[in-house]
Amino acid sequence: MKKLSTVMLLFLLLSSIAQAQPWIEVFQGKVKIGETLIVGKYQIKITQEKETLMPYAIIYKGNEIIKVAGLNDTIEAEKIRIIPGSFNPESEEVFLVVQYEPSLFNEIKPKAGLSFSVNGYSIKILNSSEESAELSINGAEIIVKSNTSRVYDKLAFVYNGEILRVYYADVSVKLEEKRDYEIYYPFESLNVKAGEEIRIPISIINNGNDELQLPVQVTSKPPSWDAKIIDGQSGYDVSEIILRPKSSAQLFLDVKIPEDSEGIETVTFAVGEEIGAVKISVTKESGMEVKVPILGVEAEAGDTLKLPVEIINKGKEKEVTLEVKGKPQNWNVYFMLNGQRVRSALLDKQLSFTLVIETPRNADLGMHSIAFSVNGIEKRVSVFIYRTHKGEPAKLILTVKDEDGNFVGKAEVTVGNETAFTDSYGKVELEVKSGKYLLVIEKEGYEKFEKIIKLEDGEEKSLDVTLVKLPYYFTVEGQGDIVQVKTGGIGTYTFTINNLGKNDDTYSLSCLGIPEEWSAEFYMNEIPIKNVQVDAGKSKDVLLRIIPPFNAQPGNYNITISIKSSSGIERTLSLMVKLVGEYRIELYPQTPMISVKAGSEGRAVVNLQNSGTAPITNVKFEVSAPQGWDVKVVPSSIPELKPMVFGGGNVKAIAVPSQHTSVQVIVKVPKTTPAGTYQITITAKGDQAQASTQITVRVTQSSKSAYLGILILLLTFGAVIWMMRRVGRR
Structure with missing residues (x-):
């Protein structure tokens, strides 16, 4: 504990x-x-x-x-x-x-x-x-x-x-x-007839180690009744008893009931400090006799017990009145006859009633008493609860279907502070404390279901719930919330209209917030539409095409798709259009070949053009040339290279001469460079794109250099001839 x-x-x-x-x-x-x-x-x-x-x-x-x-x-x-x-x-x-x-x-x-x-x-x-x-x-x-x-x-x-x-x-x-002693008597209530004498045994047990001297007496009885306590062996009236240690004695309570007695009376007696009481129900031979075969039962809390009650009519009285006199709190006790709950009935000779006792699931453990009367004749039965469900949580098992008997999945079920969702078979289980709750079941396209339910301790309750579809209801499901479109291209977005209502419905389509000069149209099966009809319980896919103009600036544009049913229900989808520009540089020389004398410098012009749809920023140049050459590009960088320009509006776009930029390539050739043809590569690199081109450089020598070369050749040739002659003589 x-x-x-x-x-x-x-x-x-x-x-x-x-x-x-x-x-x-x-x-x-x-x-x-x-x-x-x-x-x-x-x-x-x-x-x-x-x-x-x-x-x-x-x-x-x-x-x-x-x-x-x-x-x-x-x-x-x-x-x-x-x-x-x-x-x-x-x-x-x-x-x-x-x-x-x-x-x-x-x-x-x-x-x-x-x-x-x-x-x-x-x-x-x-x-x-x-x-x-x-x-x-x-x-x-x-x-x-x-x-x-x-x-x-x-x-x-x-x-x-x-x-x-x-x-x-x-x-x-x-x-x-x-105390060191105990008393036992087997009967606490008796049904007798007027004029009878009854004898009730009383056992006294001394559990202690000391001798006990206990007074014995009848403490109360009806005035006209004769009641006394007698010794079990001698038969004498007893007013005191002496018990040795660990011993017992047998006494009897003798009661004589007068002939004119009727009803319920109580006789009490005392043995030392222990008090005993016996309830005696007296009936006359000429009246009714009530028989209760079962006086005490054992049950588990929550059980429904059915005990037989027989009524025998020995006189002229025909009407029987049944009344529950006492029961534990929250217990339900009533009489049944031929499947009906009754309070009174007409009796000829004999009738058999059923006393129904419904025990609550939180009933306390131990003995409980039920008192009832039949035409004033009181009876009592007892129920011993050996197992209780007090404090145990209750389990609620729900099955949710629609009007056609189909399971409803993903329905939101709320009981008190507990919330759960049905599975694909429409089932859900919740555990809650006992009590009274508002059960709420909600699902898109269905009327809200509400019901007050009462759950008892440890109870397992199953409920089948039918959800009613709304006449008109729909949902819209889109493929994300972002569409990426290239400048000059076409963007597409698909969404689905689900008609969850009972009736067929027609939906009008519109696109809100579309920028001026943009085009947005809805299609189904490659056919442009402005309205779409969807049958009850069906769905249809709709394609939205978005066409921005060629001169639209790259960036993010927010638009809204509106779907409105003929019943007045409107759903919207928020969409972000990411307009992405095309970046492309074209690089070509005005003078693809230049001639430069060794030791001198030459100049070439290279044109740059943005043939894409968006500006290219921070353009810089890189040069690849023979070793030792000095090559410069003037200017060395361009902050922004604007794209080609097109006509605006929804009219056909016509290309006009593009804006281009020219740079000079200054090439300085070393004096020692032999005559010949050489290649220089110029690369333009921007933040968004790059391009390369080549310039051919033809290097020539000066006239003085030519004569000097011839002289060197002649001297070399002469030296070779002189050496051959000397070697030949030897």
């Missing part, structure tokens, strides 16, 4: 104090199994379940049991509240806090100086305001704040800013220790 901490106890006590009707703590401590706590006219007997050995509390009011509950949660019965704490199986002790609901003693309008007394408590009003009242109780000062309550000993005060209510718990508390 869970232990109740001191913090939890304090919380429970404080929360109870804050209520309008306060509770006063009258006991706090440990109570052993078998002991009885007497609180005023209530007796709280602590016992133990035989199989699980868990502690239980049986609350008596006089000789009547008003509550049987396990000590695992707070127990309330009339003016008693029990807050259980920890249980020690070894010492068989359970910690209890017992509170008592006090009675209203007085209501006053507090004024400073006002004095009054409550059963020995001297109370004086020291001060009062709308926020609080200050009191002196037997010299001790306390403050009662507005809209709260305050407990002092057996007094409780509730103040609302104007009226001070004074409550008093006129109750004493006594703990009766476990």
